[in-house]
Each structure stands twice: as structure tokens, then as C-alpha cells.
Amino acid sequence: MDGWLRVADAIDRISRFFGLVAAAAVLAVTVIASLDAIVSYFIAPLDRFDQVLRDWGLGIGWALDWYRGHANSVNDLLLVLFAVMVMIGAPWTLKVNEHVRVDLLYTNVGERTRIWIDLLGGFVFLLPICVIMIWFTWPWFVDSWISGEMGNNAGGLPRWPSKLMLPVGFALVALQGVSEIIKCVAALRVGYVRPHAYVKPVQ
Amino acid sequence: MIDFVTDNMAPLMFGGLILFMLIGFPAAFSLSAVGLFFGFIAIELGLIAPVYLGNLTFQINSVLTNDLLLAIPLFTFMGAILEKSGLAEDLLEGFGQLFGTVRGGLSYAVVLVGAVLGAITGTVAASVIAIGLISLPIMLRYGYNVRHATGVVAASGTITQLIPPALVLVVLADQLGVPVGDMYLGAIGPSLVQVALFMLWVFILTIVRPSYLPALPPEARTLRGWALIWKCVRGMVPSLILIFLVLGTILLGIATPTKAGALGVTGAILLAVFNGRLNWAQVWDGMKSTMRLTAMVVFILLGARVFSLIFQGVGGGHWLEELLSGLPGGVVGFLIFVNIFVFFLAFFLDFFEIAFIVVPLLAPVAESLGINLVWFGVLLGANMQTSFMHPPFGFALFYLRGIAPPEIRSADIYWGAVPWLFLQLILVGLLIAFPEMSTYWLDAATDVDLDTIQIEVPQAGGGGGLTAPPSFDLSAPPSITP
Secondary structure (H helix, E strand, C coil): CHHHHHHHHHHHHHHHHHHHHHHHHHHHHHHHHHHHHHHHHCHHHHHHHHHHHHHCCCCCHHHHHHHHHHHHHHHHHHHHHHHHHHHHHHHHHHHCCCCCCCHHHHCCCCHHHHHHHHHHHHHHHHHHHHHHHHHHHHHHHHHHHHHCCECCCCCCCECHHHHHHHHHHHHHHHHHHHHHHHHHHHHHHHCCCCCCCCCCCCC | CHHHHHHCHHHHHHHHHHHHHHCCCCHHHHHHHHHHHHHHHHHHCCCCCHHHHHHHHHHHHHHHCCHHHHHHHHHHHHHHHHHHCCHHHHHHHHHHHHHCCCCCHHHHHHHHHHHHHHHHCCCHHHHHHHHHHHHHHHHHHCCCCHHHHHHHHHHHHHHHHCCCCCHHHHHHHHHHCCCHHHHHHHHHHHHHHHHHHHHHHHHHHHHHCHHHCCCCCHHHCCCCHHHHHHHHHHHHHHHHHHHHHHHHHHHCCCCCHHHHHHHHHHHHHHHHHHCCCCCHHHHHHHHHHHHHHHHHHHHHHHHHHHHHHHHHHCCHHHHHHHHHHCCCCHHHHHHHHHHHHHHHHCCCCCHHHHHHHHHHHHHHHHHHCCCCHHHHHHHHHHHHHHHHCCCCCCHHHHHHHHHCCCCCCHHHHHHHHHHHHHHHHHHHHHHHHCCHHHHHHHHHHHHHHHHHHHHHHHHHHCCHHHCHHHHHHHHHHHHHCC
16 A cells, blocks of 8 residues: 555645646736736836837837737736646645535545545546546647647737646646545555545635 | 436436535536536437537637636735735724724724725635734724624625625626626625615614624724824725726726736735735745635536536526526516525535536526626625625634634624624615616616717707706805815
8 A cells, every 4th residue: 555655645746746836827827917907008108118218228119019919929828827727736726625515415424434435536526527528628739739720819829738738637637536546545444544634615 | 217317308417416516526526527427328318419528628618718717816816915915904903993982883994894805805705804803802802792793794704795896796797798897887786785784783783782882992092183094094095096906997997807806916915015014925825725726616617517518408408497487476586586596505505616507507597587687696696695604604704713712602603693694685685676776887887878968969959958067066065065
């Protein structure tokens, strides 16, 4: 069982790494969306400001020009970061047991029953779903990648990065699901204590 | 047997949903599982074509490319930062000092601060925790009734759910397919009425139970004159700026809810840094919890999309529409049924689960009955507000338990919430009886154009429209000065 638990631990670490990336995406979205809002509203005053700066050799005109041509890229980038946050962050959320449950029964049964729920749920619900989803979404990404599909709006980014997030995210969730299943088996067989008790997520 | 299943696929699927959810496995995965499970049965029975499942990818992709949903992390992040920014402290100290010496003054202050915080942020946690931490100890020290004190704090925290820019309204607008701006306009009236109801209740208590909420002794008032004014200004000015950054930019059409949320976060961070209350560890903490909440919420939505795709495919929409539009009492019967249904559902379903699973099923029925969807959404928002207030899972009570001093019993927190729960239900009733409460602001926004057109026509002919405004202008100022 120790060998299996080491596997689970390794998976947890992979999820943790991607979780950190997803958390970083939160700040990235904040900064980029704020700048987007400010620049798009104040573009005329910024142009005048640019005239002043240019005298000092610090023109920001190139950045403003880039923004004018690529405003849709910024929007697409935000959506990619959103996909990163959700799909890459989901496995870590699963690890810390924060996917919300209907806890009418779950909180009123013993720990052993809960382990069985998580074990069977992992096998019957989580893993098959992830496999089906990967099966559906992977060809979609491949099509998008090969055809070089672009966003609907002029000056947008290619579509494949956000489409790639879908199969990758479901694969990572499936991987974390395996880790959780190992922990459930270990809990049933050798009395392993699962580290994250279920607490209803706060909003 | 097979015929029975084929004929009753939609009701069976609905039953399956309840069964699968009750098991207690994370809802996001149970939802997808019930969808795909019945999807494969439906394909076997020839109810839907196998290619129909190909729509799954489109459904899932449409969730991840939805601009509006990006508001979820931003509003959550803003709440997390605001909680640490010290704004609630400044507001409460100012208002508390201002009203403290009036009977029930601290309660008025708490309701007001709840409303102001609600107009800044879109999530409940920040308000309840901040208000509770500061005002509960003071209220108890000066002899406020325990149940009243905990109740008013929890209730004032949940005002956030209804006052724009509530995240609840954004999510409901998305699910109902109405513009967020309209949803916000529609919620202005009801949230004002709610604040008024809360104030009125405090006022009634000061008359019938004066011992519950005594006036503070004069020596408790440490700030006077300019110091007091400065304290209030320090709370209100940043609040008004933040309200403008988020709500103002949305209502004026300058920014989308997503960008407004981002501006709000930036403003909250600047404020917190300016107050010297923010360090990197707290920001990082906020980022991590925001990420987890976002992943959790959007995964529910992904699961709900899988479920509803199949459910619609097997004719679930028609089934529900026939079932619900046949209710006695027509529109009002439908609304009352829906509200009671949602009220009880909220005892064991999360707000987001209701919004993503139940609302899409109800929306087409409401639309076919000719119900204004903005009003319907605001009504549901007001209704679901109660789910934060009732035992056993009400989040507001949950947070309050987390921060209340240990000598306050959980029973007190639960019982304290009851009168406020009734006030919120009264609001729901009022909203059903008087839709104008919600639609007035919507109509006002559109009527302005109609009026100006109608006025401009006579102006071109005789100028009769000019006489009215001056008389208005002359009468107004004198009535204000004395």
C-alpha cells in the first residue's frame, strides 16, 4: 500500500503545481482586465499624455497602437486565463475536497460510508466522465490546432489554447481522481486518514 | 417496461437527478454522470441520435468562452481583498458613533453599513465577517439582546445578495439570458425596500422591546465634531469611489461586469494598501481561495450543461412546461409554486446549484407565461437570499458562528435569524404583489426616451412644455433649506 500512497502523493504534487498556476491566473486576469478597462476608456487622454512623454523619449504610443489593433486579443487572453483557472485548478480543488456536494446524507453518515461513497463515486462517476469528455474534446482541439482556427473577432488570438485546456483539465482531474481512489482504498485497508474533511465551500 | 421508460424518459431522468445528487458525491460530477447515463439509455432506445452527444463539446466550450462568467473570480477576489481592507471597520466606527446614542442606533448603523458594503461588493462572506467582528462585541458590551444582535448582523450581511453588483444577479442574468445591467436596475427597488423593511423592524423593536437595543451612554461616544465627521468621510469616500468603479461603470455602460469587477479588485487592493492592511500572504490567500471557488462553481455549470443537454434532448423541457403551466392560478400560481419550491430547495442545495440546474428549467416556462424575466430573476434572487439565513446551512449564520464569541450559543444565532428571515419573505411577497418595485427602474430607463420624444413635439409647436420645469426648480430649494 505504501507504494500506492507514494503514487497518490506524486499525483497530489502535480495537481498542486497546476493549482498554483491557476491561482496565478486570478491575479493575471485582474491586472489585465483592469488595464484593459482603463486604457479603453482613457485612450484619448493617454494619447495626449503620450505626446508629453515623447518629448522625454518615453513614448507609449507603440503600446497604445498595439492595443488599438489587438483589443480582441486582450479579451481572448482573458478567456484563456479563465479556462486555465477553471480546468487546471479543478484537480487541486478536488484534492482539497472543495467541490460542493449535496450533503443531506453525506454529513449524516459515518466516515467509512463516506469513504465508500467517494471510492465508488470516483470509479462510477468521475473517471468515466473524464474519459468521455477527453474523448469528445481532444479531436476538437486537434481540429482547431491543425486548421489554425482564429477567434471570431478581428485581431483575436488562435482558438486552440483554450480548447486544449478542456482535455488537459479533464485528464488532470481524472489523475487526481485516481489519487483520491488510492487514498480511499488505503483508508479502508490500512487505516490511512484522509487529510481533507468535507466542509461546505464558503462564498 | 421498455415502452414505459421510453414514454417517461424525462420524469425518470429528473428522478435520477435527485437520486444521483443525494448520494453526496461532488455535484459537478454527479450531474455529468446522470446526464451521460441517461444519454446512453436514450441513444439505446432511439430517443436521441448518437451525433446529438457531439453538442457536448459546444456546450462545454460555450461555458469557458463566456465573458460574463469571468465576473465570478473577479467579484470573489474583490470580496476577499475588501474583507482585509479595513473599510468595514472605518464605516462601522463612523456610523456607530454617529447613531450610537439613539436607541437602536448600533442596529441602524449595522444595516446601513451592510447596505453600503453590499453596493460595493458582490459576495456575502466579506460583509458578515467584517460587520460581525467589529459590531458584535460592542453591541453585547452595551447590553444589546444577543439574538437581536446576531440576527441584525447576519441579515445585514445578506443584503449583499440583492443589492447590485451582487454576483447572484450576474449569474441569474446569464442563466435567464437578460442583460446584467437590466438585472441591476431591476434589483435597485427591491433592495431599497429591503433596507427600509430592516430599518422599520429595528424601529418597531425600539418601541415594543426597548430593552433589547438600548442607546449608548454619552461617554461611549469618543468622537465628536470634526473627528467624527472625518471618521465618516474616511469610510464613505472610498466606498463611493468603489461603488462608482464597479456599479457606476456598469450602469453607465462604460465597462462590462467583468471589467468593472477587475476595477473593483484594483480599487480594493489600493485602498487596503493605503490603509496599511494588506500583505502579499493575504493577497496570495485570496487568489488561491478565489481559484478554488471559481473551479468549483464552473464545474457545476459544466455538469449542469451536460445534464440539461440530454434532458432537453429527451423532451424534458416540454414535460416541465406542461407540468408547470397547468398549475392553478396562472402566473401568480406559478410564481408562488416556484418560490416555495426554490425556498425549500435552498435548504439543501447551494445557490449556484439552483441557478445552474433549476433556473434554466424554469426560465422557458416563465417566458411562455409572459413573465418579465428581469422581475423573475430579481424575485428568485430575493428568495434565495433567505437560504443564507436559515438553519442549518445558512452561510451567513455559518460565518457568524465562526467569528462570534464562544459565549453566544448557536441556538441564539439560529433563533436570532428568524425575524429577519420573515422580513425577507415579506419582501418576496411584496415583489410578487407589486412587480413595479422591480420594473419601475427598468421602465424609467426606457421611458426617458419616450418622454423626451413626446415633449419635444409640442415644444416645436407652442413651447407649452417649458412652463413645467421652472415651477419645479423654484419650489424645490426653499423646502430643503429650513
